Amino acid sequence: MIGHERLLLENKAWAMEKLQDDPGFFERMKDTQEPEYLWIGCSDSRVPANEVTGTQPGEIFVHRNIANMVVHTDLNMLSVLQYAVQVLKVKHVIVCGHYGCGGVKAAMTQTSLGIINKWLRNIKDVYRFHQEEIETFNSDEKKVNRLIELNVKEQVMNLAKTSIVQKAWKDHQRPYLHGWVYGLDNGILHPIFEMAPGSQLERIYTFDNL
Ligand code: CO
Numbered sequence: 001m002i003g004h005e006r007l008l009l010e011n012k013a014w015a016m017e018k019l020q021d022d023p024g025f026f027e028r029m030k031d032t033q034e035p036e037y038l039w040i041g042c043s044d045s046r047v048p049a050n051e052v053t054g055t056q057p058g059e060i061f062v063h064r065n066i067a068n069m070v071v072h073t074d075l076n077m078l079s080v081l082q083y084a085v086q087v088l089k090v091k092h093v094i095v096c097g098h099y100g101c102g103g104v105k106a107a108m109t110q111t112s113l114g115i116i117n118k119w120l121r122n123i124k125d126v127y128r129f130h131q132e133e134i135e136t137f138n139s140d141e142k143k144v145n146r147l148i149e150l151n152v153k154e155q156v157m158n159l160a161k162t163s164i165v166q167k168a169w170k171d172h173q174r175p176y177l178h179g180w181v182y183g184l185d186n187g188i189l190h191p192i193f194e195m196a197p198g199s200q201l202e203r204i205y206t207f208d209n210l
Contacts, residue, residue, distance in 0.1 A: 028058075035061045038084040038175070040077070040155070041096040042068045042103065047182050049096070052189065061088060067103030067151065068095055070158035071122055081159070085168045085175060093159055093175045096189070097152040098182040099145050108144060123147070126154045152179040153193040160195050160205075167210045169197040 018025050037060045039049040049055075049062050063080040070077060084090045097104075106113060107123035127134060130150045137143045156179040159165050168174055179193035200206075 033058050033061075033088070035059055035084075035088060036091045037061065038063070038081070038088075038090045038093045039096060040064070040068055040070060040080075040093065040159075042066065042098055042101055044098060044101065046184055047096065047098050052182060052187065061090060066116070066119055067101055067107070067123055068097050068155060069119070069122055069151075070095065070155040071119075072158065072162070078162070078164070081162065082164050085164050089172070089174070091174050091176065092178060093165075094178045094180055095152050095155045095159065096180045096182055097148050097155075098184055099148055100184050101144075101148050104148050104151060105144050108140075108147065123151060126151045129154070149181055149192050152181055155179070156193055156195060157201070160199065160201055163207055163210060166207050169199075170210055173197045 015026075035058060037055075039060050039062045041047055041049055041062070041064045043064045043066055049060050049064075050057070053060065061080070061084045063077055065074075065077065072078070081093070084093070103120065104123055106116070107120040108127065113120070127147055130147070134143050134146050134150070137146055156177045159177050165175070165177070174197055176197065177195040177199075178191065180189045181192055182189050
């Protein structure tokens with residue numbers, strides 16, 4: 001069997017099993033979704049949002065990119081965020097990084113990797129903000145893992161700097177913002193940072209006419 005055909009076969013088995021466990025499952029799914037969570041995670045194949053959180057189809061709206069970044073010029077991420085917050089009315093937005101992230105590791109080198117340089121530049125900026133702290137760690141692995149935690153925190157703050165989140169905080173007192181880091185070696189999600197609706201930001205990032 002050719003590799004990808006296995007996926008189609010497994011899909012048939014999955015759909016059949018789902019139906020056996022819960023005959024109304026697909027009937028409920030087909031017309032609407034009401035997820036309470038938006039997940040902004042790394043594209044890494046080892047961190048599947050539903051699987052690591054034990055959630056079902058319909059429960060998490062998902063956006064993934066290299067190193068779970070919230071970049072204000074990223075039309076894709078902004079469109080997902082706006083739809084999730086304004087239309088789906090999610091209660092929580094989770095930025096989830098993971099220890100050993102290849103994107104963060106690459107950003108800590110001085111190797112040119114082509115077009116991805118521009119994406120990794122955003123992580124290099126996070127390194128520069130926190131260089132002093134990161135360099136206190138005595139191994140490359142510890143430095144990378146601390147940057148991974150700090151990067152998640154910065155991306156949560158980048159969410160709070162959007163007019164989308166600030167307007168929803170003002171009008172609807174949601175969403176809560178969470179920064180988590182997943183351990184590839186033990187499967188555990190570690191909460192690193194969170195911001196409740198209405199949290200104070202540095203004045204320069206706060207819009208006063210929303
Ligand atoms: Co990664």
